[in-house]
Amino acid sequence: MAGTGRLEYPTSIMALRVLCSSRIDPVFLLKAYLKGADGVLIGGCHPGDCHYETGNYYTRRRFMILKTIFDSLGLKSERFRLSWISASEGVKFAKVANEFTETINNIGPNDTKNNMFL
Amino acid sequence: MNKVIKIEKSTKQGLLEFLEHLLVNDKISGVLTLRKINENGICDYGFITDPKELIETAEPFAPVMPVNASQILSSLTPTTKPIAAIIKPCELRGFVERVKRAQGSLDNVLTISYTCGGVIPLNTFQSDANEKLVTDYFEVIKGTDTPDSVRPTCKACEIFIPMTADITIPIFGNNEVDSDCSLIMNSEEAVKMSKDFKCEIIESDLDSKIMAEILGKRTAEKEILFKTVSTTKEGLDDLVDTFGKCIGCHGCSRVCPICYCVLCDFESSNFDYNTDLMENELSQKHALRLPPDTIFFQLGRLNHMSFSCVGCGQCEDVCPAGIPVSTIFKKTGEDVAKIFDFVPGRDVEEVIPVMIIKEQEFPEVGE
């Protein structure tokens, strides 16, 4: 909806479509991280109005698990963000996208992309 | 206070006689226990159905973990014939976690566990010259110190008291272990089993003062241990340093009580590394560590099982590359379980964090 509303956000954000945030296996986030993605943003329906009933609550737990693992290992968990953005909230999407990009810019580039071990 | 079977014999002798009684009277069909496999004291798990063999060969408290017994219990259960299993607290917790995942059943299993002093690394224990090592071990654990010979993770283990056993036996911290046998019955099931057994039944429990003393020492030990893996450098470099040695044998997941998958997804075709991928990767990084994706595997495995990690130490014990897998997984596992207020193996009714949801939690997430 951000597009429909002609709201601008950084071009560095690349969308990958799934039908529900609960489809997102944290392993995807790992994959993206190790591939060199500087950040991964998950957008999901707000708690209570998941289009698929309860999916987003599971997403939140899975997200927290991954985040905690990263914190525990001293990795930058700020590179992951979960945000409740409903399908009609173009404005929020653009806002979050801008904020998140700024966060990522502050952390700096992800070194995984140059590391042959990863 | 619990009902306790009191036998004036060594703890080992008393326990075996009790189990012999159960076998003879057909109350159980067999006993899962560590047993000697040769005269050199090398032990392995065995399922014993013959009372005589039980008395002769069982080494129920041997400080060794040839395999996490929860994996064996999964193949013995569900069973219609009652059995007894003498296993370590972490193995029991591992089994409880497996039961939650429908990988076995506690029905008809009399679980017997004990205050555990830790286990000696597999390679060390299963050698011909372990006799003195074992004698010294049992001498030390009469007190509240953990023997130096045990694995680092065991030294730092705070859950040395079984959490859900039907029968708990004081071994660690019990200086009367050679002359006295106390079988603490925690469940109705245990009490029912002891009905016709001729013995003294008293009201008693573990010595809480001694247990607290052990816990204090273990906690201090854990802090030291966790510091060895805490990140001194930038996390990513540390990660590469630590796991860079991984040879990708996946032995850690094979021995893990929580890794029960038929085929580990990371070994499936979903993660095949084909020529295209290699080329793609090379075009970006100009070099590729082979075998690839070893660190991806470790992070992925953490993601799959960390919250249920019982810290049994098997992964580290078997790692050919000497990576402190267990230490890292134990630390991260505890961190993850903590956010859900979850303790793996504490209670079979306690639902695994990823299987339930709470509407109100982590309010900081989502904005």
Add this chain to the structure above:
Amino acid sequence: MDKKNKSVLVVGAGIAGIQASLDLAEMGLDVHLIEDTPTIGGRMPQLDKTFPTNDCSMCILSPKMSECARHPNITLHTKSTLENIEGDPGNFTCKILEEAKFVDPEKCVACGLCEEKCPVKIDDEFDMGLRKRKAISRYFLQSIPAEYTIDKDKCLYLTKGVCKICEKVCEPNAINYDDKDKLIELNVGAVILSTGIDAFNPFGFGHFGYKRYKNVVTSLEFERMLSASGPLGGHVVRASDKKEPKSIGFIQCVGSRDESIDKNYCSSACCMFTIKQSIIAKEHIKGLEPTVFYMDIRAFGKDFDKYYEKAKNQYGVDFIRSKVSEISELPDGSLKLKYTLENGEILYKNFDMVILGIGLEPRKNILKLAENIDINLNEFNFCRSDAFTPLQTSRDGVYVCGGMNGPKDIPESVVAASGAVANAVKCLDVGRYDVAVGDPSKEKNVEGERPRVGTFICHCGINIAGVVDVKDVAKYAKTLPNVEHSEDVMYACSQDYLDLIKSRIKEHDLNRIVVAACTPRTHEPLFRDTIAEAGLNPYLFEMANIRDQCSWAHMHEPELATAKSKDLVEMGVAKARELTPLQRLPIGIDPKALIVGGGLSGMTSALSLADAGNQVYLVEREKLLGGNLRNIFFQPDGKDPQKLLLDTINNVKEHKNIQLFTNSKIEEINGYVGNFKTLITDLETKEESRFEHGAVIVATGGNEHKTKEYQYGKSTRVITQVEFERMLQDKDFPHGRLKNVVVIQCVGSREEGRMYCSRVCCTKAVKNGLELKKIRQNVNIYVCYRDMRTYGFREKYYTDLRDKGTVFIRYTVDNKPVVELIDSTDVDSKLNVNVFDQILDREMIIDADLVVLSTAIDAPEENEVLAKMLKIPLNSDGMFLEAHVKLRPSDFATDGVFVCGLAHSPKDIDESLAQAKAASSRALTFLSKNSILAEGTISEVDVSKCSGCGFCVDVCAYAALEIDPEEQVVIVNDALCKGCGACVASCRSGALDLRGFSNKQLHSIFESLELT
């Protein structure tokens, strides 16, 4: 009646006509849809956004338009009018005049060259004259059918015999100047009229200076200005100086609620329309100050009041209750408004722009049509229908829906359309039929084939190409692995380009297709069907949204937008390589239905389905049928609700297809669309009944709110409208002589905790007021209200009551009337009502003999239990939340479950009847099929990897998974799975996977990314 006919005629292809056609077509009937303009779509394509969700109007409509055009059971006749109807229901002969288009639709590829070269410029009526079009043109960008037509009154050749330029430039030789009007005859069983409405033309009206002052525009013109795809590209500027307005005045009720021009009716939609525009305008223009001048804000629909509150509180829109008497133009083109407040004070305010909230009126051609086909019109020249037969014209077998029989907003039109269908099927032969199951054997077998990807990059006119270098993206796509063909296309979704895609598939032997265009949400089905027509499995298709995510979101960074488009296409190709053919499996449908609730809505639905030959189980909690209708005794139009009640109950009881369970409770409902199993118990005998059915209609109704306000319960003289109506019916007023009766509106409604309008209370108060005046002519009635919401034709009753001397006193929610017992120790004591009168500008104390409270309508608490059982959602007010508030008002997201009546939201008798019929007709779209097809994108399990841990079973919200007790592995119920993928992400063994969004496909996208 002869029920052999399977054909039906739908006249008018606005949203109502489209919905009616789709419903009929889904029942297996043959539909002829005629439309007098060159495109289907009606008014909705002109709208930018829809209230109260701000959905993009065209985005939600275009899939329906496409579906309509592509449905094998629908024949479109554009530029066609209905000339007459002969015969009887079940066997009508309709004469249709098909106007000459002068362009052969078979040959036209809609390339647009003719329009580019045509020398004749004319005003574009679609863009309200804000843009010019040519004498040969396409109606609008996404018009359907995608074809050009010549305006014969403007074409130089057709009028003067010179030019012929279009013929010269048209490569496919589609121009045919000799085209003639044709008269065709259609034999149909029923006719549904949905010719829609016109907007009021304010030219010369009032002192508003429309067309005289450049910066005075109508709301419809303003809508086109706001539209991002409109003539101003969404950048609102004044016509006089092209400057962005900083203040806008909206004037309401222009051409509505005005007896002086014979329009004593409310246009129903304009208040919300204006609120929406004020919000959208505020979003478009930073610092804009919108002001709305209104008489009453009629935000009476579902969730409308929340939207109104949002406009006031969140967007700071200023609402001034006043009458604008004059507008004058200032030298700089700004406008000076003269307006009078309620208290008579006259004020002036200047605005940069003024928007006239124009009303809705009957189509100009309705008089001729009515005469031709012999139907009656009402006093305002809308098609006449009655409250108890809201979808019927005066002619048997001819039904009406949409705005044609009264102003309506979109969801009401959609409801009416489906409702009219339920009426029409009575004259038609609806039988059970088999849906066409895709035949995999006819599909090209791609197994083992190397992926041969075709990529099509859409310009979307200038929507994408205006920012993204589409040609460059297409060129880049060609370099990607496995891409065999890549090209840029003007409008990928138009029929000509769809045909092009099909021909490319054949030409290059493509086996995977990627279209980079707009959103898959609206367009994926279209493209899937298209590649299926070319012999490919429809799931071998992937879309990249380079419009929303590139050209629109990054319009000021064309280079980066182009680079990102390339990346998105690359991701799409990466996924496409891994795509596998999927099949949609048939799910058997039990033709029986369960209806929950035996009020008017439930009974009407039951009768509709039963008449169509379906067995119905009607379950009612109470001992008696009838619900709220049992308490309604009067209708403002004089009709007798109790007769309606009795007739309906008798019909239900006598119908052989209806099995009735009163005083019964639903214990459980299991299963899924086509295959439900229900257990009910009789509350008295405790006897259990079990039955199986294919659909559920929820008609649980609403309850009268129990208030504690205004001394209710403490005084015998304070009663509710329902209690008052019974008094009027019995003509029994226990307190004897009535001198002053005070009516208080919005008791419990439109305030914290119940932020919604209960919709019926204003009309109810008016109706009961009129009834009281009939019995006791001299009684003084005082109505304390917030906004009088007598929408539509209800307005005239309001003016009636006013004319009879009733005093209307407006109060605000922070200054409510205060009711006090004169003798606080006596429950029978008379009352003092203290209220601030805005007109007199002072406090008033009324010595009241009776206080009547118009209490809110509450959602029954039991809704929650039913919602859980059926896995359907409730809104924040506890009312059932439909699948889509605009276009799927009677459906749930869960297939096979439908809603009607007060269970959906408060509504009047005619509206309940319409929705009851609509729900049954929506149900029939399933129940008339022997089977439906499951989704293709659902979970699947690889049992060899499954360890039977059961995580997924716990995670699934649809109960679509269970563990096979024998094998200890999970099994997926294809019919229940919605394809969310929650289970897949919970499965660490990779045993579960989501077809169409598989692990492999998603991983391959990650692998394709070059994150440098």
